[in-house]
Amino acid sequence: MTRALALLLALLAAAPLHAEPEAVADYGSGPTRLRVQGAADIASFGPVMQAFTEANPAYAVRLEQWNTNALHAVASADCRDGDFDADLVVSSAVDLQTWLVNQGCAQPHASALTAALPPGRIWRNELFGLTAEPAVIVYNRRLVPEAEAPTSRFQLLDLMRAPGKRYLGRIATYDIERSGVGYLFAFSDSVQASTFGSLIEAMGANGAVATCCSAEIIAGVAEGRWLIAYNVLGSYALPQADKNPDLAIIAPEDYTLMLSRAALIPRGAAHPEGSAALLDFLLSEAGQTELARQRLIVRMGENGDIQLRGQSAASIRPIELSPVLLLGLDRQRRERFLTAWRAAFAPR
Amino acid sequence: MTAAAPAPSLTRRLGLALAAMLLAGGAIVAGLAFAYGRQAAGRTYDQLLIGAANQMAESVSLVDGRAVVDLPISAFQLLALAPDDRIFYAITGPEGQLITGEPLPPPSPDRPLETQPHSGEPVRFVTVNRVFSERGFSGAVTVTVGQTSRARDALATEITRNALIVMGIAGLLMALLAVIVARSALGPLGRIEAALAARAPQDVSPLTVPVPREIGRLVASLNGFMARLDRVLSANRRLTADASHQLRTPIAALRAQAELAADETDPERLRAIVGRIHARSRDLSRLAEQMLSHAMVIHRADAGALGPLDLRQVAMTAAEEVGHVLPDRAAELRLDLAEDPVPARGEALSLVEACKNLILNGLAHGASPVTIRAAQEGDMALLTITDAGPGPQPGQKAKPGATHGAGLGLTIVEAVADAHQGHIEKRMTAKGYAVSLILPALPEEPSP
Numbered sequence: 150m151t152r153a154l155a156l157l158l159a160l161l162a163a164a165p166l167h168a169e170p171e172a173v174a175d176y177g178s179g180p181t182r183l184r185v186q187g188a189a190d191i192a193s194f195g196p197v198m199q200a201f202t203e204a205n206p207a208y209a210v211r212l213e214q215w216n217t218n219a220l221h222a223v224a225s226a227d228c229r230d231g232d233f234d235a236d237l238v239v240s241s242a243v244d245l246q247t248w249l250v251n252q253g254c255a256q257p258h259a260s261a262l263t264a265a266l267p268p269g270r271i272w273r274n275e276l277f278g279l280t281a282e283p284a285v286i287v288y289n290r291r292l293v294p295e296a297e298a299p300t301s302r303f304q305l306l307d308l309m310r311a312p313g314k315r316y317l318g319r320i321a322t323y324d325i326e327r328s329g330v331g332y333l334f335a336f337s338d339s340v341q342a343s344t345f346g347s348l349i350e351a352m353g354a355n356g357a358v359a360t361c362c363s364a365e366i367i368a369g370v371a372e373g374r375w376l377i378a379y380n381v382l383g384s385y386a387l388p389q390a391d392k393n394p395d396l397a398i399i400a401p402e403d404y405t406l407m408l409s410r411a412a413l414i415p416r417g418a419a420h421p422e423g424s425a426a427l428l429d430f431l432l433s434e435a436g437q438t439e440l441a442r443q444r445l446i447v448r449m450g451e452n453g454d455i456q457l458r459g460q461s462a463a464s465i466r467p468i469e470l471s472p473v474l475l476l477g478l479d480r481q482r483r484e485r486f487l488t489a490w491r492a493a494f495a496p497r
Numbered sequence: 498m499t500a501a502a503p504a505p506s507l508t509r510r511l512g513l514a515l516a517a518m519l520l521a522g523g524a525i526v527a528g529l530a531f532a533y534g535r536q537a538a539g540r541t542y543d544q545l546l547i548g549a550a551n552q553m554a555e556s557v558s559l560v561d562g563r564a565v566v567d568l569p570i571s572a573f574q575l576l577a578l579a580p581d582d583r584i585f586y587a588i589t590g591p592e593g594q595l596i597t598g599e600p601l602p603p604p605s606p607d608r609p610l611e612t613q614p615h616s617g618e619p620v621r622f623v624t625v626n627r628v629f630s631e632r633g634f635s636g637a638v639t640v641t642v643g644q645t646s647r648a649r650d651a652l653a654t655e656i657t658r659n660a661l662i663v664m665g666i667a668g669l670l671m672a673l674l675a676v677i678v679a680r681s682a683l684g685p686l687g688r689i690e691a692a693l694a695a696r697a698p699q700d701v702s703p704l705t706v707p708v709p710r711e712i713g714r715l716v717a718s719l720n721g722f723m724a725r726l727d728r729v730l731s732a733n734r735r736l737t738a739d740a741s742h743q744l745r746t747p748i749a750a751l752r753a754q755a756e757l758a759a760d761e762t763d764p765e766r767l768r769a770i771v772g773r774i775h776a777r778s779r780d781l782s783r784l785a786e787q788m789l790s791h792a793m794v795i796h797r798a799d800a801g802a803l804g805p806l807d808l809r810q811v812a813m814t815a816a817e818e819v820g821h822v823l824p825d826r827a828a829e830l831r832l833d834l835a836e837d838p839v840p841a842r843g844e845a846l847s848l849v850e851a852c853k854n855l856i857l858n859g860l861a862h863g864a865s866p867v868t869i870r871a872a873q874e875g876d877m878a879l880l881t882i883t884d885a886g887p888g889p890q891p892g893q894k895a896k897p898g899a900t901h902g903a904g905l906g907l908t909i910v911e912a913v914a915d916a917h918q919g920h921i922e923k924r925m926t927a928k929g930y931a932v933s934l935i936l937p938a939l940p941e942e943p944s945p
Binding site for chain 2: 250251252253268272273274340471472473475476479480481482485
């Protein structure tokens with residue numbers, strides 16, 4: 150186990166290990182302070198924590214904001230060392246969360262709210278999907294004509310293959326070696342559809358840019374540095390689009406991946422009853438409403454946050470919490486996937 | 498109709514027996530269901546596990562003399578059919594070096610399937626080998642896949658629970674059925690009870706309530722009892738009628754003589770009247786005695802146990818007793834006894850009494866000698882009293898008081914014959930007038 154963990158860490162930690170969170174914020178003033186480790190922006194997740202402490206004055210919350218891979222490295226090391234003592238761990242890298250649960254790092258929690266979750270949003274009563282965040286295409290409305298805006302992966306492919314090289318070096322996506330959620334989306338794409346191979350090939354040929362992270366990519370599109378960004382987390386794009394009318398968001402018509410950011414209660418949680426209360430709050434009507442207000446639950450379709458253009462709701466493919474996610478973390482599988490990715494994106 | 502002190506309830510006994518049966522059966526079925534459930538669930542999930550391991554082994558290929566694995570998603574989807582179970586896998590090369598997955602406890606070489614505690618839970622492991630023998634790579638790639646046992650435990654529990662539910666329903670139905678069966682089986686008893694309750698006190702005719710065969714015996718013995726009761730009652734009625742008939746005349750005569758005596762002044766004639774009164778009262782006392790004996794005989798014959806006896810013995814005893822009563826006429830009696838025993842089933846005292854009555858009748862109304870014969874004829878045992886007389890003549894009536902209770906005597910004989918399932922035959926023979934008491938002969942049996 151130790152050796153495998155070390156290997157995994159070495160693989161995951163292409164970026165330097167951050168032993169410290171990127172940012173920390175405190176909410177409420179209750180006597181019991183819960184520590185939440187989140188691969189979640191304080192800007193969007195903080196207000197939800199604030200709502201929790203207001204509804205449950207017995208608790209205060211310290212929210213740590215982490216990069217997904219750094220969070221995973223810390224969490225798995227803590228689990229290995231037996232001091233996995235945060236009260237809740239929330240991450241968009243649900244495959245890594247699944248791995249932690251599979252390793253026995255989490256403790257179960259069952260309530261009426263968890264029982265009501267659909268099967269794809271709960272695993273073993275230890276991993277719970279809190280949010281609904283689509284992987285979207287973001288483009289700059291000012292620089293990309295409406296007619297050219299890709300509404301599906303095929304149109305994106307066509308755009309990149311079109312003569313004129315208008316989009317050469319102007320398409321961005323996550324650097325999947327540095328972004329856990331980027332890897333998850335890319336890997337899910339590779340499992341979902343045969344288009345993925347040609348897509349990264351075309352991206353490579355088009356000099357597409359792989360970079361980290363959501364905020365940087367969206368800012369780049371807003372500035373016009375990039376014209377189109379692929380597989381961006383919709384929950385980050387939406388607030389930016391609210392502020393910047395140049396940003397347009399498309400849920401791909403062929404299929405739209407839907408991520409449910411997953412929470413687990415570490416086995417060594419210092420305040421398990423607080424963890425349970427926080428988790429139940431996040432799954433409750435009030436919590437879900439607050440998450441929706443922060444655009445962490447993105448409503449699709451009519452009167453929703455993102456319009457569906459002609460495609461049916463069936464084109465939305467939730468990334469289900471199940472041990473199948475472990476496949477993407479298989480050492481050889483990951484290595485081969487990354488090799489293909491690097492080959493495509495290699496500077497030439 | 499003996500009543501045991503605390504009457505046990507048939508329904509409760511039935512219920513208890515059934516409950517015991519259901520409990521014992523239930524325990525056995527539950528055990529079997531659990532064993533079967535575990536086995537079936539185990540086999541189901543073992544097959545998934547083996548399938549996944551085979552798919553993983555299939556995905557191993559050699560690239561530049563190096564084993565590489567391209568795990569198929571289907572293997573994981575197969576394992577995810579156990580939705581809440583953790584999965585572990587390791588793919589190792591010939592020297593045990595890990596190719597992919599995580600280090601797992603080394604598999605036992607002789608057991609491809611085994612359950613071991615791992616990572617805090619019991620984990621079912623399956624090991625599959627794939628042997629390569631190519632340039633640069635020779636040896637077996639070992640695929641070990643493990644899965645926790647929640648799904649198989651849940652399936653086993655479900656199978657067991659379903660079996661128990663089905664059994665519980667079956668048990669309830671059986672109990673219900675048993676109650677219905679017990680009610681309907683005991684139903685005829687209720688009908689008998691109602692039929693008996695609805696009867697007039699003097700009604701002792703046989704019950705005609707339709708009942709099942711099992712209860713038929715009860716009804717038959719009830720009817721037999723009532724037939725006996727009927728016989729006793731009618732014998733009593735006959736006795737009362739006879740007695741009133743036979744007593745009325747001598748008592749009237751006695752009173753007449755007594756009135757005569759009251760008015761008589763002549764000492765000589767008074768003495769004659771007193772003598773007649775004495776004779777009459779002696780006859781009357783004999784009559785009373787006989788009536789009592791009659792009652793006793795009827796009672797014994799009806800209520801007493803019928804035992805095997807020899808009719809020759811009866812004939813001898815009767816003759817002897819008559820001789821004692823009437824010593825002056827003993828010489829008129831003849832015994833004609835068979836050489837072999839004449840076995841019959843009967844009550845000795847009442848048979849002797851009946852025989853005595855016939856002898857006395859013969860002596861009183863017939864002519865000497867009176868022959869007492871005991872013999873077996875076919876399946877009949879006979880006790881025949883023959884007198885040399887011509888038999889009863891038309892118009893001849895028993896002369897009450899003057900004899901030893903002639904009419905009453907035959908009544909006793911008839912009652913005794915009845916009680917022994919026998920009958921009486923009267924006929925004229927060459928030797929004279931014969932009256933036979935005919936009983937069913939007892940098959941060869943050592944008489945006591």
